[in-house]
Amino acid sequence: MATLTAVFVAVLCVILAFLFKISQRKETKVGKAESVPTAKARPWVDEDLRDDTDIGPKDDNDGDWVESGEEEELCHVPYLGSRYPVEVMVQRSQDFYNLMNQRRSVRFISPEPVPRQVIDNVILTAGTAPSGAHTEPWTFVVVSDPEVKHQVRLVVEEEEEVNYRHRMGDKWVSDLQRLRTNWVKEYLDVAPYLVLVFKQTYGIAAGGKKKTHYYNEISVSISCGLLLAALQNAGLVTVTTTPLNCGPKLRLLLQRPANEKLLMLLPVGYPASNATVPDLTRKPLDDIVVHV
Amino acid sequence: MATLTAVFVAVLCVILAFLFKISQRKETKVGKAESVPTAKARPWVDEDLRDDTDIGPKDDNDGDWVESGEEEELCHVPYLGSRYPVEVMVQRSQDFYNLMNQRRSVRFISPEPVPRQVIDNVILTAGTAPSGAHTEPWTFVVVSDPEVKHQVRLVVEEEEEVNYRHRMGDKWVSDLQRLRTNWVKEYLDVAPYLVLVFKQTYGIAAGGKKKTHYYNEISVSISCGLLLAALQNAGLVTVTTTPLNCGPKLRLLLQRPANEKLLMLLPVGYPASNATVPDLTRKPLDDIVVHV
Numbered sequence: 001m002a003t004l005t006a007v008f009v010a011v012l013c014v015i016l017a018f019l020f021k022i023s024q025r026k027e028t029k030v031g032k033a034e035s036v037p038t039a040k041a042r043p044w045v046d047e048d049l050r051d052d053t054d055i056g057p058k059d060d061n062d063g064d065w066v067e068s069g070e071e072e073e074l075c076h077v078p079y080l081g082s083r084y085p086v087e088v089m090v091q092r093s094q095d096f097y098n099l100m101n102q103r104r105s106v107r108f109i110s111p112e113p114v115p116r117q118v119i120d121n122v123i124l125t126a127g128t129a130p131s132g133a134h135t136e137p138w139t140f141v142v143v144s145d146p147e148v149k150h151q152v153r154l155v156v157e158e159e160e161e162v163n164y165r166h167r168m169g170d171k172w173v174s175d176l177q178r179l180r181t182n183w184v185k186e187y188l189d190v191a192p193y194l195v196l197v198f199k200q201t202y203g204i205a206a207g208g209k210k211k212t213h214y215y216n217e218i219s220v221s222i223s224c225g226l227l228l229a230a231l232q233n234a235g236l237v238t239v240t241t242t243p244l245n246c247g248p249k250l251r252l253l254l255q256r257p258a259n260e261k262l263l264m265l266l267p268v269g270y271p272a273s274n275a276t277v278p279d280l281t282r283k284p285l286d287d288i289v290v291h292v
Numbered sequence: 293m294a295t296l297t298a299v300f301v302a303v304l305c306v307i308l309a310f311l312f313k314i315s316q317r318k319e320t321k322v323g324k325a326e327s328v329p330t331a332k333a334r335p336w337v338d339e340d341l342r343d344d345t346d347i348g349p350k351d352d353n354d355g356d357w358v359e360s361g362e363e364e365e366l367c368h369v370p371y372l373g374s375r376y377p378v379e380v381m382v383q384r385s386q387d388f389y390n391l392m393n394q395r396r397s398v399r400f401i402s403p404e405p406v407p408r409q410v411i412d413n414v415i416l417t418a419g420t421a422p423s424g425a426h427t428e429p430w431t432f433v434v435v436s437d438p439e440v441k442h443q444v445r446l447v448v449e450e451e452e453e454v455n456y457r458h459r460m461g462d463k464w465v466s467d468l469q470r471l472r473t474n475w476v477k478e479y480l481d482v483a484p485y486l487v488l489v490f491k492q493t494y495g496i497a498a499g500g501k502k503k504t505h506y507y508n509e510i511s512v513s514i515s516c517g518l519l520l521a522a523l524q525n526a527g528l529v530t531v532t533t534t535p536l537n538c539g540p541k542l543r544l545l546l547q548r549p550a551n552e553k554l555l556m557l558l559p560v561g562y563p564a565s566n567a568t569v570p571d572l573t574r575k576p577l578d579d580i581v582v583h584v
Contacts, residue, residue, distance in 0.1 A: 079398055079567040084527045086407060093413035093526045100420045100518060106371055115378060120577060121385035127580045128392045129517060130532045133467040136575050143584045171504060175425040212463065215534055218513045218555070222532070225421060225517015226392060234385045235376045240422045240514070242507055254584060263510070275371040283428050285412060288419045292435045292546060 100229060101282070106237035108275035109191040109267055114236060119193055119268065122230035129223035132214030137200040138223050141254050144193050151253055152196075153188035156265070159246045160185070187239070191267035195238075196250060197224055198260040210259075220263050231268060237275070238266040392521060393574070398529035400567035401483040401559055406528060411485055411560070414522035421515035424506030429492040430515050433546050436485050443545055444488075445480035448557070451538045452477065479531070483559035487530075488542060489516055490552035502551075512555050523560060529567070530558040 084092060123140045131137055143149050160183035188194060199220040203211035213219075224240065231238055243250070247262035376384060415432045423429055435441050452475035480486060491512040495503035505511075516532065523530055535542070539554035 074570040076568040077571045079563050079569045081563055082527050089526050090409055093410045096522055096525045097413045097417045100417045105422050117382055118385045121389045123581050125389045125392045130397050134572055141582045145584055148584050221510045221513030222517040225514040229521040230388055233388045234381050235374050271371050271373055276368040277371045278366040279369045280426055289415050290433045292437055292440050
């Protein structure tokens, strides 16, 4: 009888331990399910949607997302593009390379005014970039007001000093020292225009529902490539900066909505007459291309 | 005695259950510690460095990273850029916008050959893009071999079919249906060139040490913007694709090293004579620019 009781208790314990293990497994599964985005509701949504760096009022709950089939199919039309004779094409590709190869990141910008029409044209050009599912997830905020430019400078310099002194690590600071960049950004006051490029991490469809912006960071970066090409083509200069941790403050300063995150900040103008650039070279073709 | 045995066994079971729970907790903690990047060792390194989607041989441990001050400071030279009279600048900006605005993503590509020199020039142009700390973190793999192109197609179509059927969710598929894209990618066989754009998530410095590539994805996307501009300027077409989950397989197919991750795949050629494009419009200027 005693032995039977002991065996009974032992079996009971094994069963309890087994049940305990099962419950643990379930917990793990639930935990995982929570941390993994629910693919059906929001496939491939940018991580920024879940960032906690925002200051100011929180976005209202989760909102409605556009459902399948709410947008109609587009009709297709013939593609009408320019075609050049081979020798013209070769020459055009060479000329365009020569022009773009003269582009440099310039940190010394002239205060001379630049026609607004040129700025509009280069931004229109940036807006021709392709984007995931044609969502066009970009907003270009062009600051020419001296007081706002100065506010931008204050925000950037304050954060950049912290970045340089604490956040970036010796290695990065050293890498950048070669290019003589630091947290004093005089060009933010001097340049006639500051172009702040925001990526829209989601869109707002008709009716106020949220609309997924697939690959929004890649799309907006591509559009910045076109922006740089357009500036170079017009004889203007800029420096492509990604002000670390300034995004939320600059977004609020410029009163942009919560779905927009700062991706790049480009001061734009003519080069200063005494502008210098680091004596960099670019990799030769063989170092960047592989033919198969 | 019998009761004592039973109590003893029960206590033993409780102790065992407790130890079991403790060991579970430790496992969870270790799992978390591994997934969090060690910020000090590698500031701002791309998440891809820790992706587990790689197939094939694992990268050898962690490797050495270039230390501060191992690279010398660059001297600075005067910036010599073109400057145009105002009316010329306005006209140039308008003409360039008109040219870029004719660009479309074209999925119907002619098999006609395209001079290799043009491809080299457009890739040189892409290589003029700015990059974080001038790391130039891009590799352009140009595939013209028909057998390799077909292998690329097989990989992409196999993965894309899974994406469309299972991974993407109804909403994304519906968003893309408007543009009539699906997992059959005939252009991968037909286009004279496939340009596979890899981002180098880190570099290898002289001496075999690893070198941080700051903002490599943004940099490579910007260079793709320049690539698109150069193709459009030459009268060639492409479609900017980001083949989901194909990266590791295509990297191995093309024998690229572990630090390179596929960012985009662009089939390049003349447009097919019967090429069509979705009847899309672009947002007007007022919808993409905000003047402050």
